[in-house]
Every structure is written in structure tokens, then in C-alpha cells.
Amino acid sequence: MIGIHPDNQAPELRDYNVYTSDPVLRRAVERGDAQWRDAELVRQGAEYGAEPTLRAAEDANHFEPELHTHSPRGERIDQVRFHPAWHAMMSIARRNGIANLPFFDERPSAWTAYAASLYMHSQIESGSTCPTTMTKACIPLMRLNGPLYAASGALLASLEHDARDVPLTQKRSMTVGMGMTEKQGGSDLRTNTTRAQPAGEGAWGPEYRLTGHKWFFSAPMCDGHLVLAKTDEGGPTCFFVPRWRPDGGKNAVHIQRLKDKVGNRSNSSCEVEFVDACGVRVGEEGRGISTIIEMATYTRLDCALSSAGFIRQAFAQSLHYASNRYAFGKALVDQPVMTELLADMALESQAATLLAMDLASRFGSASAMDLAWRRVMTPVAKFWNCKRAVALTGEAMEVFGGNGYVETGPMGRLFREAPVNSIWEGSGNVMCLDMLRAISRNPGDAQLVLDCLQEVATQAPPVLAQVRKLRDAVVQPSDVLEREARRFTQRLALVSQACLMLRHAGADESAAFVGSRFDPDWGPVAGVISGTIKPAALLRAAWV
Numbered sequence: 001m002i003g004i005h006p007d008n009q010a011p012e013l014r015d016y017n018v019y020t021s022d023p024v025l026r027r028a029v030e031r032g033d034a035q036w037r038d039a040e041l042v043r044q045g046a047e048y049g050a051e052p053t054l055r056a057a058e059d060a061n062h063f064e065p066e067l068h069t070h071s072p073r074g075e076r077i078d079q080v081r082f083h084p085a086w087h088a089m090m091s092i093a094r095r096n097g098i099a100n101l102p103f104f105d106e107r108p109s110a111w112t113a114y115a116a117s118l119y120m121h122s123q124i125e126s127g128s129t130c131p132t133t134m135t136k137a138c139i140p141l142m143r144l145n146g147p148l149y150a151a152s153g154a155l156l157a158s159l160e161h162d163a164r165d166v167p168l169t170q171k172r173s174m175t176v177g178m179g180m181t182e183k184q185g186g187s188d189l190r191t192n193t194t195r196a197q198p199a200g201e202g203a204w205g206p207e208y209r210l211t212g213h214k215w216f217f218s219a220p221m222c223d224g225h226l227v228l229a230k231t232d233e234g235g236p237t238c239f240f241v242p243r244w245r246p247d248g249g250k251n252a253v254h255i256q257r258l259k260d261k262v263g264n265r266s267n268s269s270c271e272v273e274f275v276d277a278c279g280v281r282v283g284e285e286g287r288g289i290s291t292i293i294e295m296a297t298y299t300r301l302d303c304a305l306s307s308a309g310f311i312r313q314a315f316a317q318s319l320h321y322a323s324n325r326y327a328f329g330k331a332l333v334d335q336p337v338m339t340e341l342l343a344d345m346a347l348e349s350q351a352a353t354l355l356a357m358d359l360a361s362r363f364g365s366a367s368a369m370d371l372a373w374r375r376v377m378t379p380v381a382k383f384w385n386c387k388r389a390v391a392l393t394g395e396a397m398e399v400f401g402g403n404g405y406v407e408t409g410p411m412g413r414l415f416r417e418a419p420v421n422s423i424w425e426g427s428g429n430v431m432c433l434d435m436l437r438a439i440s441r442n443p444g445d446a447q448l449v450l451d452c453l454q455e456v457a458t459q460a461p462p463v464l465a466q467v468r469k470l471r472d473a474v475v476q477p478s479d480v481l482e483r484e485a486r487r488f489t490q491r492l493a494l495v496s497q498a499c500l501m502l503r504h505a506g507a508d509e510s511a512a513f514v515g516s517r518f519d520p521d522w523g524p525v526a527g528v529i530s531g532t533i534k535p536a537a538l539l540r541a542a543w544v
């Protein structure tokens with residue numbers, strides 16, 4: 001028997017609803033009290049799965065951004081030009097609230113609503129989420145400078161994508177990026193060398209002139225970037241560096257070259273030189289690193305969400321392909337080894353989605369428990385979902401066989417996109433250290449999180465045993481804990497996922513997750529789940 005296509009070629013997965021086909025996401029939206037957004041998410045889900053969106057996503061990555069440093073008359077313009085498909089994807093992201101929703105809708109559940117949109121957008125075109133989510137993360141910082149926010153608040157709140165390269169006073173909306181990383185180090189920001197000198201009073205408060213270099217500076221066509229630079233008096237300080245100065249002139253942010261990246265091709269990332277560039281202070285002088293780190297907390301949540309989206313897309317593409325491709329007399333999906341692999345991918349996807357959506361829902365709350373969870377679990381979710389996405393997108397590519405390893409299909413792009421989430425916004429080791437820092441600063445946080453996990457884990461002895469190991473680990477001396485940071489973080493991630501599965505997934509799914517992830521045979525290769533579980537039932541529950 002062969003498939004419906006005469007050459008046994010699986011049709012493209014298209015014209016499906018990315019939201020309604022995903023029961024785990026839809027239930028997470030309901031649990032996060034965001035049913036008010038359900039109809040809009042149904043609309044967005046249809047838009048994301050529609051063929052025109054898929055073609056725009058493809059084109060935005062195929063026709064890469066181009067740098068134009070000078071005008072024909074030799075003036076510096078520092079412009080990156082994009083294919084119209086990029087702007088189509090930016091418009092969708094903006095309209096769907098990814099640039100601002102949780103900071104302009106006061107309902108705590110706006111975080112869940114936002115998270116659902118980002119998770120879907122990342123599945124279809126991830127490059128455009130970079131400037132869009134950075135814009136969202138910058139909003140609380142922009143609010144720290146009254147005159148600047150007075151000039152930019154309405155533009156940040158807009159749902160329109162306005163790509164024009166003109167001063168803020170002429171714009172209908174704006175995007176904001178961030179510039180921390182320098183040649184000598186992106187993790188250790190204390191080594192930054194960019195300088196800022198006071199330069200008198202301007203329209204947005206005291207102005208500074210910035211001199212220095214940034215080695216990775218994404219989305220240079222943003223209307224401004226939050227940049228870390230040192231003042232002589234105070235040390236590392238956060239500045240808003242606009243593309244156009246408040247007086248209407250072009251700011252001296254010179255793009256030197258675009259990065260030739262492994263993936264994330266639709267999005268432009270570059271190296272820049274600040275040549276007495278105008279900047280205004282955001283937050284206290286000398287407190288730039290902690291100011292910027294607040295923003296990074298939001299973008300780390302975004303990495304966890306978007307990597308959960310990659311894993312979901314890897315599963316959705318794999319299930320669709322294997323259901324439409326036949327080998328050795330059966331659809332691939334019905335070959336027992338493949339059924340087991342797909343079921344395992346479904347579990348991985350469900351657990352990643354629960355971890356990220358649960359975390360997002362806590363950003364809307366100020367309870368002691370939710371604050372502790374955010375501090376401890378944001379780096380953990382960022383670390384774990386991003387790592388798992390790298391493995392799962394590779395596995396999904398293989399489900400397509402040779403058809404996965406060509407550019408005429410979605411798998412290559414998904415595979416190349418995955419590692420960047422693990423690198424930027426704090427690489428893997430840095431996330432593990434960040435989690436340790438959180439629990440050493442507030443030892444009560446670890447206790448709250450572990451108590452919460454233990455309450456659920458009592459139903460599942462292997463999970464409870466791991467909670468006990470975590471309790472023993474947190475009281476170890478800090479040098480021992482640092483060496484064990486990856487082990488600790490992985491254990492905490494798996495225990496949290498297991499507890500979320502026990503609370504929110506069906507009995508078969510949670511039993512399969514606990515049975516496999518806490519089995520000594522569970523290892524680096526997907527497709528090993530507990531023998532008593534019926535994998536076909538797991539697949540039916542994962543896709544409607």
C-alpha cells in the first residue's frame with residue numbers, strides 16, 4: 001500500500017488551525033483565565049496555518065536582509081532593507097499583540113494570552129519574534145524615563161507595524177532592541193567598554209554621547225536600542241539610543257556589517273560602532289546591568305515559550321508527514337518504532353508547553369509563590385526548553401528522511417533556528433548559574449518551589465525521590481552546587497514538568513511521562529517510553 005500521492009510524497013502541512021489543533025495550548029489558555037482571548041486566538045491560529053502566511057515565512061527567510069551603509073551621495077544611511085514578506089510577518093506579530101499586550105492590558109491573564117500568540121508565531125516564523133519580543137520587554141524600562149515615555153508610550157502601545165525609517169515624531173508605532181554584547185564578552189557584561197559622556201539637556205532629559213562597539217546588535221532598524229555603556233562617575237548604565245536623535249538628525253550608530261548567521265536568517269543582526277551617538281539614561285546611573293537584566297527576564301520567558309513552539313511544530317510536522325508517507329506496507333505512523341517515537345515527541349511537546357505556559361501565567365501575579373517561581377524557574381525553563389528544542393528539531397528532520405534535509409520544506413529552517421534560543425539572552429551555563437544565584441539570594445524561594453512540587457509529587461514515588469534529592473542539593477556548599485549546576489537544573493526541570501503533567505495532563509500521558517523520564521534507560525535519544533503505555537492514544541490526545 002502507498003499513500004494518496006502517486007509518488008508517496010506527503011502533502012505540505014497547511015491550511016490548518018495552529019491553535020484549535022493543539023489541545024494542550026487551548027487548555028493552558030483556559031487555565032490561565034484567558035478565555036476572553038479564545039476567539040481571537042482561533043483567528044490567529046487560522047492565520048498562522050494559512051498558506052499565504054507559510055509562504056511569507058518562507059520568503060522572509062529566503063530573501064535575506066541587505067545592508068546599505070551609504071546613500072548614492074555618500075551620506076551614511078545605515079539601512080537594512082528587507083523583502084516585503086518580512087514586513088508581512090512583522091505586521092502579523094504586531095497585530096497579534098506580541099510587541100506589547102501584557103504591558104497595556106491590565107488583566108493578569110494577558111500574559112497567558114500573549115504567550116499563546118508568541119508560541120504560535122514562533123512555530124511559523126521565528127525571526128520576526130526577535131524585534132517584536134524585545135520591544136515588549138523594553139516597555140517597563142522605557143517607563144523609567146518620563147519624558148522619553150511621554151514621546152514613545154503611544155507608539156509602543158500600537159498594534160500597527162510602521163517600518164518607515166523616520167524620527168519618532170513622524171511614526172505610528174516603534175520597535176526597540178537591545179545592545180549589550182561586545183567582542184570581549186556577552187555573558188560577563190562587567191567587561192563592557194562602551195563609554196558615555198554627559199552632553200547637556202535634551203528633549204528626553206539629560207543627554208549623553210556614546211562611543212564604542214557592539215558585536216551582536218540585532219534588528220538595527222529598530223527605532224532605538226537599550227544599550228549598556230559606562231559613565232565615568234557611575235559605571236555601567238542603561239541608555240536609550242534612538243535611530244533618529246530627538247532633534248530630528250540621524251544618530252551616529254554606524255552599522256559595520258551584518259552577521260552571516262547559521263539560522264534566524266529573516267532577522268538582521270549586525271555589528272555597530274557608536275560614534276558620539278546620542279543616548280538618554282534609562283534607570284539609575286551605575287545600575288545598568290540590573291536594569292537590563294529586568295528586561296532579560298521577559299526575553300528569557302520568551303525563549304522558553306518560543307522553544308516550546310519549536311518542539312510543537314517539530315511534532316506537528318512529524319505526525320503529519322508520518323501519517324502521509326508509507327513504507328513497508330504501512331503508513332509510517334503505524335510502524336511501531338515510529339509510533340513510539342512520535343508519542344514520545346508528543347509527550348516532550350506537552351511537557352515543554354506546560355512548563356512555558358505555566359511560567360507565563362505567573363508573570364501576571366505578585367503572590368509570594370509566583371514571584372519565587374518566576375525567579376527560580378525562568379532560567380530553568382529557558383535552559384531546558386531551549387536544549388530540548390535542539391534535540392527534537394533534529395529528530396523531526398529525520399522523520400522526513402531525505403525530505404527533511406533540503407531547503408524545500410520547513411525542517412531545515414526549524415532545525416537551524418533552534419540553537420539560537422539557547423545562546424542568546426543568557427546561554428545554557430549562565431542560566432544554570434542564574435538559577436543558583438536566585439536561590440542563594442532568596443533561600444525561601446527554593447523552599448516555596450520545592451514545597452509546591454512535593455505536594456504534587458507525593459502521587460508519584462519516582463518524582464518524590466527526585467524532589468528529595470533537590471532538597472539535599474540546595475543545602476550543599478556553593479562550590480559543589482556550582483559544579484553540579486547542570487545536573488541540578490535538569491533535575492528541577494524534569495520534576496517541574498512531571499508535576500505539571502500530573503496536575504494537568506491525562507492519566508495516560510502523565511504516567512508515560514513519569515514512567516519514561518524517571519526510568520534509568522531514558523537518555524539522549526527520543527523514542528523510549530514506558531512499555532505499558534499505548535502510544536497511539538497519546539497521539540490522538542495531542543492533535544485534534
Ligand SMILES: Cc1cc2nc3c(=O)[nH]c(=O)nc-3n(C[C@H](O)[C@H](O)[C@H](O)COP(=O)(O)OP(=O)(O)OC[C@H]3O[C@@H](n4cnc5c(N)ncnc54)[C@H](O)[C@@H]3O)c2cc1C
Nearest residue numbers: 178179180181185186187216217218424425427428429430
Ligand atoms: C543571532 C544572535 C543575535 C544576537 N543579538 C543580540 C542583541 O541584539 N543584543 C545583544 O546584546 N546581544 C545579542 N546577541 C549576543 C548573545 O546575547 C551572546 O552571544 C550571549 O549572551 C553569549 O555571549 P558571548 O557570545 O560573548 O559568549 P561568552 O560570554 O563568551 O560565553 C561563551 C560560553 O561560555 C559560557 N559561560 C560564560 N560564563 C560562564 C561561567 N561563569 N561559567 C561557565 N560557563 C560560562 C556561556 O554559557 C557560553 O556557553 C546575539 C547573539 C546571536 C547568536
